[in-house]
Amino acid sequence: MSEPRSKARHRHRRSRTALAVTVPLALTAAGTLAYGSDLGVLGGSGREASAAAPAWATATADGFASVNSLGQNGTYGGRDGKTVTVKTQAELEKYATAAEPYVIVVAGAINMNPVGKEIKVQSDKTIVGQGTSGHIVGGGFFLGSGVHNVIIRNLTIRDAYQGIWNDKDHDFDAVQMDGAHHVWIDHNDLRHMADGLIDVRKDSTNVTVSWNKLSDNNKTFGIGWTENVKTDITIHHNWIRETEQRNPSTDNAAHAHLYNNFLEDAAGTAIKSSYGNYSRGATKMVLENSYFQGVKNPVIKDSGAAIVQRGSVFSGTSGRNESGGSAFDPKAYYPYTLDQAADIPGILRSGAGPRTGIGTTAAASTKAAAATTLTVAADGSGQYRTVQAAVNAVPANNPARVVIAVKPGTYRELVKVPSNKPHVTIQGTGGSRKDTTIVYNNAAGTPKPGGGTYGTGGSATVAVEADDFQARNLTISNDFDEKANQSLSGHQAVALRTAADKVFLDGIIVNGDQDTLLLDTAAKDKLGRVYVSNSYVTGNVDFIFGRATAVVDKSVITLKKRWDGTSAGYVTAPSTAANRKGILIANSTVNGDVSNGSFYLGRPWHAGGDASLDPQTTVRNTSLSAAVKSTPWTDMSGFSWKDDRFAEYKNSGAGAGGASGNRPHLTDAQAAGQEVADWLAGWTPSAS
16 A cells, blocks of 8 residues: 555378377366356256256356457357256267257267267357266267357267277367367367377367367377468467377467477387477467477477477477467467466376366265365475466366465465465465465566556465465565665555455464555455454554455454664555445454554555545454554545544553544444454354
C-alpha cells in the first residue's frame, strides 16, 4: 500500500523386429489436466447420464486449439451434450459418429475389429478414458475434413503394431486428422502402433497436443502432407521416449509452438532416435524450455523453415541442433506459462499420460487424489527443485488435496497458485517453520522485464488465487531492501497475497516491512475467507491489509522499525466491502522492538477512493504491548476511521486502554456476534 494510498514428405527407415509393449506409469497428480470435484456418476454400458456434466467433461483446450477461428471459438468437445459410458466398439462407434454432441467415457479395454480400425469421429465430441482403464487396442480415431471441436483425453491407444518396424502397408494410427480443426489431444498414452501415433495432415489446424506420453514406436508425430501453409499447432508437456523419427516432423505449418516437451532416447535400448524436432518446408516454429536427453539430431530445420529456440536443455545429445529465421510471438495468440526446462523430466514422468480422476466417480477420484504428495528439494533429491514447478504439476481443477512437501532450504523464487488449482497445501518438512523459506524481493516500484512495474499486488513472493489453499510450517518473506532503493517509487513489498476463499495459513511466518500480508478476494463481490492461526506476521506499514474476511487467531504480530530506524506504523488497513466482515485479530499478541506509542492498530483503506467500502478491523482478547497508541485508529486518504468499523474487546497489556470516543469497545452483546466462527461463516478449517 502507498502511504497515503490513492491507490507428406516423411522419410522412412529400416525394418525392425517386434517391440516390447511398455506399461503405463502409475501416475501421481501432476500436469494441467482439468477435472472437477463433482465427477458425477457414470452408468453402465452405453448408459446416458442425466446429471449435470462434471468439470472434466466441460474442460476446454489451451494453445492454438483455444483460438477463435474458422467459426469455432475454442475447443470444448461434447460439453453441451449428454455423457455416456461405453464398453464396446459398437457403443463407441455409435456415439463417436453421431451428429449430436456427446461426452463419451471409455470404461475398460475395447479391442478393435478389424485390427487397424480408425473410428470416424464427428464434430463436438469428447472421448475420455475412465481413470486409467480406458484403452483402445489395435486401432484408433480418424477426424476427416471439416470435423471440429473434438477432444481426445485420458486414453491409452495401443498395439496396432503388425511386426514390421517401418510398416508401409498398414497405415494404422492412434489419431489421424485430415482437414480437421479445433482438436485437443490431452493426457493420453499412445504407443506401439503400425504407423504414426499422431498424424495432423491436410491443413488440419487449431490443434493442441498436451501432456501425452508417446512411446515405443517408429514414427511418432507427423504434421503436414500439403504444400499449403495453414496449420496452427501447439505441442506442450509431452513425454516422447523410445521413438525413432517424427518427434515431431512439422511440414509447412504456419505456426508451430513447441514448449516444455521431454524427448528421451534412453541408453541401452533397441530403439535409436534419428532426429527430434524437425521444422520442414515453410514452417515457422517456436521451441521453448524443452528437455532433450540422448537424442540424435535434436533440432533440425530445412533451409526455408524457421526455428526460434529459447531456454531448452540438451543432455547427452549429438548431431544437428539448429535454429534460424524469424517465427512469431505465441503470446499474440494465447496466454501460456513456461516451466523451467530443468524441471521437465520430473514433471512429465509424473504427469504425462492418463490420470485416475478422469471419468471416475467422485469417491474413486477423491480417494486417488487424497494421497497425492509432490516433493520439492533445492538439492534435487525431490521430484522438483522449485516450489513453482510443483505447483505447475498440479492438475487444473484437481478434485482433492495435493500436498507440496518442501524440504528445508531457501527457495528464492516467485510462486503463484492460479485459481484453477484448488486444494493445494504447501508445507515445509523441517523441524521448524524457519527451516523452509520462500523469499523474493520485488516491490511495487520494481521494474518488470517487459516494461512497467509490478504494483503492490504483483510484488508478492507467493500469490494464492485458488480456493481451499493451505500453507504450513514454513516462512514466506519479501526481503526488498528499502534503504538501498530509496530512489525507487513504490516500496510496498508483499510477502504473501491471497485472493481466494477458504485459505488456511497454519503455523507459518510471514515476513516483510510495508504491506507484508495482502488478504484479498477474487473480486469485490466475492467472499474470501482466510484463517491465520499459530503464526507470526511481521511488518510496519499496513502490513495486514485487503478486503478479505480474515481472522488472525492465536498468533504473534511483530512490529518492526522502518528502514531508517524510526518507529511508526499501522498494523491493519482493511478495504472491506459493505455488508461483509473485514479483519479480526483474536487471542493473539501484538509486540515488537519499537518505541512506545508508535503504532496504530489500523486505518481505513478505501481502495481507489471507493466510498462504498466499509472497512472493518476488530481486535479482541489480544495482548497489546506499549507500542500501541492510546488512540489506536487513524484516518487514511481523506476517509475518517469513525465512518467505518473499528473496535476492540477485552484486550490486555500495556497498550490496552479503556473505551472512549477515540477508542470504541464492543459491548458484550456486540462481541457475541464478532467471534471467530462468525467470520468463518460455516467453514471449519482443518489441516489436510
